[in-house]
Amino acid sequence: MKNPPIYEHLLQKLVRVYEGGLDPGLTDFQMPAAAYTDELQLQAERRLLRALPMAVAHVSQLQTARSCLVHDALGVPIMVTRDREGELHAMLNVCRHRGTRLVEESGFCKLRKGFHCRYHGWTYDIEGKLLDVPRQELFPTLDRNEYNLISLPVTERFGFVWVVASPAAEYDFDAFLDPLQPDLGPLNLESHVVFRRATTTARTNWKIVMEAFLDGYHVRHLHHKTVGPYFKDHRSYSELTGPHVRAIVGRGGFLEAAASGSIDDIRDIATPTYVIFPNTIFVAQPGFVSRATAYPTALDEIYWEHDLIIPEAPTTEKAREHWEVNYELIQNGVFKGEDLWVCEQIQKGLRSGANEFLTYGIEEAPIQWWHEELTRRIEAE
Ligand code: FES
Ligand SMILES: [Fe+2]
Known part of the structure; x- marks a missing residue:
């Protein structure tokens, strides 16, 4: 597939991050730990989720x-x-x-x-x-x-x-989804199929989970046993598109490959990742996509649903095995075994008093944008 124009834009932005660092206007920040343990807050969040696509x-x-x-x-x-x-x-x-x-x-x-x-x-x-x-x-x-x-x-x-x-x-779906048209439209996902749906629960607050997918900082640390090696010396770039977050993370050798100027598909050298506001994670992997949604079912529990979406149903045993390996790596290795796992580890210490505030660096800035959007919408309800 030829790069849609939005990928060219992300490519340029990410090259700039590799060469000159993140936007100097970004600052580090904090979030009160109490935001994850407040029952009334959760009720407001669940009401908001029921009012959004x-x-x-x-x-x-x-x-x-x-x-x-x-x-x-x-x-x-x-x-x-x-x-x-x-x-x-x-x-x-x-x-x-x-x-x-x-x-x-x-x-x-x-x-x-x-x-x-x-x-x-x-x-x-x-x-x-x-x-x-x-x-x-x-x-x-x-x-x-x-x-x-x-x-x-x-x-x-x-x-x-x-x-x-x-x-x-x-409901005005277009107003909500149009900002994603440049990204999701050209992928032609209408003609794809779901290889498998995974559902699971995790003992963690849903906002901790969303933060894990708005964070380009952790990839080579948390995921060092799975996909981390593909992201050697990675950098990430993020921006808002409407209420959603559009991001890209470079893989090993990104800058050299980008400089060669012959990238047909950006997914060969970097991974575009989205948070479709407020609770859906969309990852454009090389050759397939992941759509995962984290639903809060309690203050400290989520229901997780992940569809691994592939271009066509496998017709040979070899093709089926190929997708099986990818499913195992992404769902059980990366998402459940690492991202959801670390969120459960955070949850266990949330009420300990160790951190009155959680602290975020500038590569975690999309977390702040996402919280601001959430607060704005809840207050407007
Ligand atoms: S027919 Fe449905 S509750 Fe009576
Ligand atoms: Fe992760």
Whole structure:
């Protein structure tokens, strides 16, 4: 793939960092440790997450008619379906009669028709429209049109299915996602597939996790047994694009390779990494991408969901093994074994009083930008 223009821009910026250091306007800073242990703060953060678009699936996972995803990580029971005309629908997984959960299991499933409530037998079609109320004469004032499942805003963009977990007629997805168009648009992820979805929990505050992915400083230290050797003497560059953070980390030999002027794909010499505000990590690896989202389920717990997305489904054993090795390295080696692991180590000492403040250097500046955006949005709620 030829470099999209945004990669040329990142290449120039990163060369400047290697040659002259980071922007002299950046300063080191601190965050109060109390920000990670405050229950009221967490409630405000979870409310905000439910008001923002979440990439809950890759389109290939909800491609066929009657496919369905049941997703509970936001603390709201969400269902996403694809109807026979190819339209997506998102709704709450809650019967409108007395509130029974309609599809019990979380995860992907295939619907036969629509939804049938086990309690009193109300049925809904795949779009959430109420079809049948057994013995409807028992509800002399009920208007069936007012008892469809509660719908949520949903759209497809960049090959992902985005849902907002707050009931509303519509949401301006474009305003939120347009700043990522130069980066994610040219990747054509619509035609890709998911090799595997990993889900796990980790005993840590979600903000500690997001900070780990906004930090170019740790790569060769924390990851020295896995991908660190590829990033020998690495430098990183970050900037904001709308509320999101766009960053790039150079690999060993970056400067020499960049100077040669013959880089067709920047991913051969550096790794573009994004935090799609507020809780999605997107990494453009060489030949594949990782989309991971960290959902806070408690003050000291996250639910982690990672889709390893590849250009096409493997058709040979060799290809399958190749992706298996990458999955093992990235999900179990790097993300779970190192990034989430170190976040759990931080969590264990958060309330010890050792650090009233956590301290950050200038290569960790995106952490501050991200906290500022989070605070601004919570205060505006
Ligand atoms: S609660 Fe669903 S039909 Fe009664
Ligand atoms: Fe990391």
